[in-house]
Structure formats: structure tokens, C-alpha cells
Amino acid sequence: DGGITQSPKYLFRKEGQNVTLSCEQNLNHDAMYWYRQDPGQGLRLIYYSQIVNDFQKGDIAEGYSVSREKKESFPLTVTSAQKNPTAFYLCASSTQGPSGEQYFGPGTRLTVT
Amino acid sequence: RKEVEQDPGPFNVPEGATVAFNCTYSNSASQSFFWYRQDCRKEPKLLMSVYSSGNEDGRFTAQLNRASQYISLLIRDSKLSDSATYLCAATNAGNNRKLIWGLGTSLAVNP
Numbered sequence: 596d597g598g599i600t601q602s603p604k605y606l607f608r609k610e611g612q613n614v615t616l617s618c619e620q621n622l623n624h625d626a627m628y629w630y631r632q633d634p635g636q637g638l639r640l641i642y643y644s645q646i647v648n649d650f651q652k653g654d655i656a657e658g659y660s661v662s663r664e665k666k667e668s669f670p671l672t673v674t675s676a677q678k679n680p681t682a683f684y685l686c687a688s689s690t691q692g693p694s695g696e697q698y699f700g701p702g703t704r705l706t707v708t
Numbered sequence: 709r710k711e712v713e714q715d716p717g718p719f720n721v722p723e724g725a726t727v728a729f730n731c732t733y734s735n736s737a738s739q740s741f742f743w744y745r746q747d748c749r750k751e752p753k754l755l756m757s758v759y760s761s762g763n764e765d766g767r768f769t770a771q772l773n774r775a776s777q778y779i780s781l782l783i784r785d786s787k788l789s790d791s792a793t794y795l796c797a798a799t800n801a802g803n804n805r806k807l808i809w810g811l812g813t814s815l816a817v818n819p
Contacts, residue, residue: 635811636811637795637809637810637811637812638752638795638809640806643806653806683749685751685752695739695740695742695799695807696740696742696754696757697742697754697797697807698754699751699752699753700751701750701751702750702751704749
């Protein structure tokens with residue numbers, strides 16, 4: 596059963612702690628993405644990766660880091676430098692073809708207090 | 709002006725109605741367009757892709773008007789289960805790996 600998985604679904608952390616969100620896909624997609632979604636702000640791109648061992652900053656990369664050591668996996672670390680980390684984090688993937696269609700995982704809802 | 713703009717709604721329609729949403733985009737070089745459906749507290753799910761003039765899938769029709777730089781989504785015979793937020797996205801000209809997203813249009817279909 597092909598798809599994108601994100602874990603955990605809900606995550607609670609104290610301010611000042613780094614936290615890593617998991618994203619795995621078995622769709623054999625080359626490109627993967629991380630977005631955050633806040634009420635009233637829509638989807639904002641944090642980082643994306645078009646190929647293993649390569650990634651690019653999106654529009655709001657500050658306070659986040661990623662790695663892409665395997666095609667299937669694209670973990671996101673929310674560091675203590677991120678000023679407003681509480682949000683809904685969505686991972687997506689797409690093929691390298693020209694279509695651009697992106698498919699999303701179920702998301703991780705992070706709350707930092 | 710936002711790169712991709714949608715009327716936030718909410719649109720409240722009775723079951724069986726036909727409803728249409730528009731989405732305008734500012735970059736004339738955008739090549740591909742998408743409609744996604746997002747239920748409350750869930751991930752967006754791809755509804756339709758639009759690469760040329762339009763696309764149809766059952767009760768859903770998407771049309772692209774390049775001259776006026778908008779895409780539309782028409783839902784016929786609305787069902788209660790169509791209640792959701794509909795997101796519009798356009799590929800970033802010059803880099804089709806990035807999508808530019810609208811804020812979404814909220815639809816409530818009432819019995």
C-alpha cells in the first residue's frame with residue numbers, strides 16, 4: 596500500500612528543545628517537501644529536496660533543518676531557534692516529471708509550550 | 709497582490725446545488741495548476757490537475773483561462789461530503805518543483 600507516513604500525529608515539546616519530525620514515502624518519488632500550515636496563512640514551504648543528498652531552503656527555513664540521506668526519508672528538525680514552532684507540519688512528495696503534482700502525508704501537529 | 713488568490717468564502721449551498729470557485733494567479737509563466745481538497749485538521753488531497761484548458765472528473769470540472777489568468781472549479785450536484793476547504797495551487801514559473809498556494813475557499817453544503 597503506497598503512501599507517505601508521518602509520525603507522530605501529535606507532538607508536545609517544551610520551549611528550548613529540538614524536535615525531529617519523521618516523513619517516509621514508498622511511492623518512489625524523487626522530490627520531497629516540508630510545509631507548515633497556520634490558521635489563516637495557508638501552506639508555507641520550509642524545505643524541499645529534489646534528489647538524495649540535496650535540499651533547498653523554502654520560504655521560511657529559518658529555525659529548521661533537514662537531511663535527505665535516503666530517497667524514502669526526509670526528516671525535519673525544528674530547532675530551538677524557531678520562534679513560533681507550534682503549527683501543523685505537512686510532508687509531501689512528487690515525481691521528478693513536469694507535472695508537479697504533490698501528495699501529502701497525514702501531518703504532525705506540534706505544540707511547543 | 710498575492711501570487712495565487714482565492715475567495716475565502718465561506719460558500720454555503722444546499723445539497724444538489726452547483727457551486728463554482730475561482731482562483732487567480734499573477735505569474736503568466738505558471739504551467740500547471742491544481743485543486744486540492746482539505747478537510748478540517750487533515751492533509752490536502754489532490755482533487756484535479758489542470759495542464760491545458762481544463763479537466764473533468766465526474767461532478768467536478770476545472771477550467772483554465774490563461775488570458776485572464778484564473779482557474780475555476782465547478783462542483784455539480786453538491787453532496788454533504790463535499791464540505792471542505794478547496795486549495796488552489798500553481799507551479800512556480802521556472803521551477804515546477806515548487807507550488808504557490810492559495811489560502812483556500814471554504815465550502816459548506818447544507819441539508
